[in-house]
Amino acid sequence: LLLLTLSAAFSASSVFTTHEFMFDLAFCAVLAHGLAAALRRWQTGGLVATVIMTIAGTLTITNLLYGTATTAFLPSSAVARQIGIDLNEAVEPLKHSVAPVQPFPGFVLALCVVIWFLASFSDSATFRGFAPIQAVLPTVATVFGAALLRPAPASTASSLPFVASLGSVGLALRFREYRKESWVPNHRRRGLEWLGVTGSVLMA
Numbered sequence: 001l002l003l004l005t006l007s008a009a010f011s012a013s014s015v016f017t018t019h020e021f022m023f024d025l026a027f028c029a030v031l032a033h034g035l036a037a038a039l040r041r042w043q044t045g046g047l048v049a050t051v052i053m054t055i056a057g058t059l060t061i062t063n064l065l066y067g068t069a070t071t072a073f074l075p076s077s078a079v080a081r082q083i084g085i086d087l088n089e090a091v092e093p094l095k096h097s098v099a100p101v102q103p104f105p106g107f108v109l110a111l112c113v114v115i116w117f118l119a120s121f122s123d124s125a126t127f128r129g130f131a132p133i134q135a136v137l138p139t140v141a142t143v144f145g146a147a148l149l150r151p152a153p154a155s156t157a158s159s160l161p162f163v164a165s166l167g168s169v170g171l172a173l174r175f176r177e178y179r180k181e182s183w184v185p186n187h188r189r190r191g192l193e194w195l196g197v198t199g200s201v202l203m204a
Contacts (some may be wrong), residue, residue, distance in 0.1 A: 004136065004138065004168075005115060005122065006026060007164075008118060011143045017102055024064055024065065028116050031162055036053065036120055040127055040128070061116065062075045062114045077169070089106055122136060122176065
């Protein structure tokens with residue numbers, strides 16, 4: 001799931017002229033997936049985990065992008081004002097520009113929020129809601145939306161890592177399901193090995 005979110009971040013970032021903010025997106029993806037996994041390991045309830053993820057996401061993104069304006073790592077009124085300014089500055093060029101566009105701070109903020117949401121939702125839907133297909137739908141929609149904004153050659157190239165990651169997620173989930181199913185004892189290991197080899201060949 002982490003690779004899927006990272007590849008979605010890469011795909012979305014390709015609509016901009018530079019990729020200097022990729023570290024911010026990757027940091028949000030890694031931290032969100034790590035925290036979500038930790039909350040599951042600690043057997044935190046779904047509602048409590050959602051609240052924690054929301055608070056953690058707010059603190060992470062504001063300190064990452066507006067660290068100098070925070071007060072004791074907490075968002076301040078200055079942060080709120082700056083966010084409003086950045087979003088307004090990003091919306092206006094969006095009406096008249098064609099991808100690739102300049103990565104205004106408002107765009108970076110919006111992408112960080114999207115990446116944090118995608119990571120949180122995919123983890124919760126997959127491991128708490130047991131709905132792996134629904135878990136990846138927002139991520140697929142994000143990549144598809146970004147692809148519509150890019151020229152065809154760039155769209156194809158930037159979507160390849162996402163397609164590979166999506167295949168890896170599907171293969172990993174199948175392994176997970178096969179471990180839970182009751183295979184014939186003598187053929188359990190052989191079946192898992194066959195699935196791994198087949199999946200590797202298909203991914204290649």
